[in-house]
Amino acid sequence: MTTQPDHDDAADGGLHTPRGHRRQRGLDRRARVRSAANATGGVLTLTHLRELGVSYDETRAEVDAARWHRVGRRTISVVGPLPASDVALGWRAVWDVGGDACLDGVSSLLAWGLTRWSTDRVHVSVPRTARYHRVDGVTVHVLRRRGRVVVGSGVPRTPPEVAALRAAMWARTDREAATVLAIGVQQRIVHPARMLAAWSAIARCPRQPLLSRLVPLVADGAQALSELDFAELGRARGWPEPDRQVVVTTPRGRRYLDVRFTRYSTICEVNGVQHYEGMATMDDALRRNAHAIGGDTALEIPAVALVLDPDPLLDQVEQALRRGGWQGPTHVLR
Known part of the structure; x- marks a missing residue:
């Protein structure tokens, strides 16, 4: 008499055959390893793999099948051929x-x-x-x-x-x-x-x-230091002494101006790094100042520029002072 098998191997993809069990173990192993690798961007060491129960031969089989990738002396990527992050x-x-x-x-x-x-x-x-x-x-x-x-x-x-x-x-x-x-x-x-x-x-x-x-x-223990640097650089160029921390009234209320050459209609705001996102705005300040020169001129001076490369901004202040009527010693503009 013929008996029917308790389970149809074809129906479950053969997972209950010895070959199916091996395939399931491989799927489980890869899932377990990927879960462990989530915290490290998809990479693990050979030591980590052994601790996860993956033998050297199993690791080599995964690498040979191009499911995992050797990306360093000790490092295995389980998500792609290169470190992904x-x-x-x-x-x-x-x-x-x-x-x-x-x-x-x-x-x-x-x-x-x-x-x-x-x-x-x-x-x-x-x-x-x-x-x-x-x-x-x-x-x-x-x-x-x-x-x-x-x-x-x-x-x-x-x-x-x-x-x-x-x-x-x-x-x-x-x-x-x-x-x-x-x-x-x-x-x-x-x-x-x-x-x-x-x-x-x-x-x-x-x-x-x-x-x-x-x-x-x-x-930014620095605002006063920045203004001192600005003053020293101005004196070296022979500029007149400005008024400092002048109180003015604006539509938004009272505010302090860092440096004001009142007689020459020139205002300079020395801004610490909290005013800027990176250093690209040093170039932006130069462009804005170039448009602003003329009339009652307000210029912005990034404090870090006074350390890195002050001359282009100082040249602009000098242009504004001369437009305002200052006739001091000539500095060669760059």
Whole structure:
């Protein structure tokens, strides 16, 4: 007598056959791994995979089938052939460099949530005594005193105030250094007081003279300092002494003008970095001022420009003073 099987293998895709069980185990394994990789941007190390119960042979089978991809010395991507996000690139850098590496500089700021900034390199730091590996796309900074590393939720990284200072030190240009400091504070990633405290602990560094002026400006203990810088630059050009903090009445009420050359109908507002989104507005200020020169002229002076590149704005103030009747010593306009 013929008996019917208790279950139709064809109806369930053959999952109850030995081959079906193996396929189901593979599906379960991949789902388990993807779930674990969600927090790291889709990448894991070989050690992580072993801890998840995935053997070396099973990992190699997934890579050979192009479902997973080897993207570094220790790193496997389970979502595609390349790390798909800044999060994945950060974890890959830390794992593959080794040597107790952590994100630092601008890469640490990005991990803390910095926006409207991009970089083509991942920056990590390691202690001077570390043994580490070079990795494509990663810049390794070997530091004598690295300080505290934040480990916990997310990729290991330096605190925001330290990261911002190092980002400025390692920036390609002075303008980029000022920009990354400014937007870190503007976006409230970096706490100004903590940045000042971290700066006071640094004995020497690249861009020491520049950063000694920029850090207080960006932390905005700075408005008075900015106005003093403006006054010194004006005296060097032979300008008349202006009136300062003049009270005027406007339709919106009383306000203070930072600098007013009353006799020459010229007003200058020295604005700290809280007025700006990045440094692109330095160029915007130059353009707005160019349109404003003439009549009773009001010019804006970004405070950071007084440190980075003051001459173009000072030239505009001088043009406005001359339009107002000043006939002092001639300065060669650029």
